[in-house]
Structures are given as structure tokens and as C-alpha cells.
Amino acid sequence: MEAALRNCDMCFKQSENSDGTTLLRPPEYPMVALGNRVCLMLPNREPMNDGHCIIAPIEHMAGGTLKCDDDMWDEIGNFMKSLMHMFAGRRQGVVFMETVLSVQPSRAGHCMIECIPLPIDKAADAAGYFKEALLSLGDEWSQNRKVIDTRLKAAAIRRGGFRNTMTSRLAYFHVWFDPHGGIGHVIETPDAFPQWFGREVVAGMLDLPPTVYRKPRKLTESHNQRRDRAEEWKKQFGWDKFDWTKMLE
Incomplete structure (x- = not known):
């Protein structure tokens, strides 16, 4: 865990000054809003488009x-709802994507949900594009369904939903x-699954080049x-009007 925290760019890091005081350094991602347990930040690489952002736990969590x-x-x-309201005012929708290629804490990075406006x-x-892309994956002998509907069927009895x-x-x-x-889609062969799958689908919808989703350039910033x-x-997006974390102040 110490090694994971030391090497994670999304984590706050503590260090001791020469006088014995503790210094807390923020993540190497631009911080937009901070809740009690979860934060909203911007990518540390070139974003896919204006508005591209990330929802992530503040505490280091690996494996999804x-x-x-x-x-x-x-x-x-709360962050999802706030972003949806914010982008709706600009005549935009938003997709929230998560790719987990390893559930082992020693191998998995800090979990995050990418948020991309459309x-x-x-x-x-969007649902049709993602369903078609998942059905076209080459796992001919997969043991799980290629497309899993995770929509909440009935909130009163908690049937369905991502977590269930x-x-x-x-x-x-x-x-x-x-x-x-x-x-949802169970990844049975993580080594063969492209980590940029979701971004590639969005890029196809927006007619963006491969350089935008495959290996975007890392931003070197102070x-x-x-x-x-x-x-x-x-x-740019008037986030303060939709920032639910202001209720925590």
C-alpha cells in the first residue's frame, strides 16, 4: 500500500519538513471540487474535449x-447529478465510464470514473453505440454476456443497478x-482488452482521431x-452554480 500511494499521481501525499511539521501535497491532477470522500478533478493528460473530467475517491482505492x-x-x-445538470444547460449529455483491468490491489491503479460530455x-x-461496440468484441467463447444491463429497475426494492x-x-x-x-461488460481477458475502449467509442461518435483516445499527451504542469x-x-462551465460540495461548508 505504501508503494502504491507513493507512485499514485491521484493521491494526496504527506511528507515531513525539516522542522518536524507535516506537508500535504495535492494530487498531480487539477482539483475542481472536494467532498468528504470523493473529489472531482481534471485529467492530467490532454482531455478528449472541453468538459472532460474525472470523479475519484480521495482515499487511494484500487480495483474499481x-x-x-x-x-x-x-x-x-452527487457529482454525476451535478455534472448532468451543468452540461444539460449547455444542450449536452454526459457519459460516465470506468475501466478496471485488474482487481488486485498490487496491480490496479487508483479507481476513477471518466466523465465526457456529448x-x-x-x-x-450513446447506449446504441456502446452496445454495438461491446457486441463486436472478439471474445467468441466468453462465459459472461457481452452486454449487461445495469439500469436500476425499481428503486423501491433496489433491483438492478451497477452495484447489484x-x-x-x-x-x-x-x-x-x-x-x-x-x-456493463465483464473483461475475461484483460491483457487483450484496450484500456482506451470507452474513449474510442466516444471518439467514434465525435469523429475524433486516434491520438485523442489512445495515448493522449501527459501535461507537465506546476x-x-x-x-x-x-x-x-x-x-467556463459555471460549475459554482452546480457544486453540491458547497453544502458541506
């Missing part, structure tokens, strides 16, 4: 958000179209530059 507790999931849902007409067709449908014991890909769920980029993002 299925391992998050109820309090974390309440905050994840034009409203493209967002309406998928398992944290297996690698997976999941895309939410709203906080109630979307489409702490002040990351802070300025987060502030510019908040002003």
Missing part, C-alpha cells in the same frame, strides 16, 4: 469503484448514462498551473 462504501457512492452520485443528440444514441449487477471480483468495463446505471486550469474550467 465497486469497492466503494455507501458514503462514497452517495458522493459519486452533444445532446449524440448522447441520446456487477461484481468486484472480476475485471470490468462500465458506462453510466445517468446515476441509475447503464451498460501546482499553480493545475490550479489555474481548474479555475478556468469552473468559470
Whole structure:
């Protein structure tokens, strides 16, 4: 765990000054909003488009958000709802994607959900695009269904939903179209599954080149530059109006 924390760019890190005081360094990702357990940040690589952001637990968690507790999931849902309202005011929808290629803490990185806005007409067709892409995967002898519907069927009896449908014991890909769920896929051969699968589907919808989703360029920024980029993002999209974390102050 110490090695994972030391090498994780998404984690806050503690270090001791020469006078014995403790210094807390923020993640190497621009921080937009901080809840009690979960935060909203911007990618540390070139974003796919304007608005591209990330929801992630503050505490280092490896192996997927299925391992998050109820309090974390309440905050994840709050961020999803806030982003949906924010982008809806700009005539945009948003997809939330998570790719977990390993559930072993020693191999898995800090879990995160990527949030990518789409034009409203493209967002309406997103489920069809993702379903078609998952059905076209080459796993001919897969033991699990290629497309798993994770939408919440009835909130009163908690039937369906991402957390009740998928398992944290297996690698997976999941895309939410709203906080109630979307489409999941069990990754049976992680070595053969492209880590950029979800971004590739979105790029196909938006006619973006492979350089945008395969290996986007890492941004080399100072702490002040990351802070300025987060502030510019908040002003551009009017985030303060939708920031649910203000209720915690």
C-alpha cells in the first residue's frame, strides 16, 4: 500500500519538513471540487474535449469503484447529478465510464470514473453505440454476456443497478448514462482488452482521431498551473452554480 500511494499521481501525499511539521501535497491532477470522500478533478493528460473530467475517491482505492462504501457512492452520485445538470444547460449529455483491468490491489491503479460530455443528440444514441461496440468484441467463447444491463429497475426494492449487477471480483468495463446505471461488460481477458475502449467509442461518435483516445499527451504542469486550469474550467462551465460540495461548508 505504501508503494502504491507513493507512485499514485491521484493521491494526496504527506511528507515531513525539516522542522518536524507535516506537508500535504495535492494530487498531480487539477482539483475542481472536494467532498468528504470523493473529489472531482481534471485529467492530467490532454482531455478528449472541453468538459472532460474525472470523479475519484480521495482515499487511494484500487480495483474499481465497486469497492466503494455507501458514503462514497452517495458522493459519486452527487457529482454525476451535478455534472448532468451543468452540461444539460449547455444542450449536452454526459457519459460516465470506468475501466478496471485488474482487481488486485498490487496491480490496479487508483479507481476513477471518466466523465465526457456529448452533444445532446449524440448522447441520446450513446447506449446504441456502446452496445454495438461491446457486441463486436472478439471474445467468441466468453462465459459472461457481452452486454449487461445495469439500469436500476425499481428503486423501491433496489433491483438492478451497477452495484447489484456487477461484481468486484472480476475485471470490468462500465458506462453510466445517468446515476441509475447503464451498460456493463465483464473483461475475461484483460491483457487483450484496450484500456482506451470507452474513449474510442466516444471518439467514434465525435469523429475524433486516434491520438485523442489512445495515448493522449501527459501535461507537465506546476501546482499553480493545475490550479489555474481548474479555475478556468469552473468559470467556463459555471460549475459554482452546480457544486453540491458547497453544502458541506
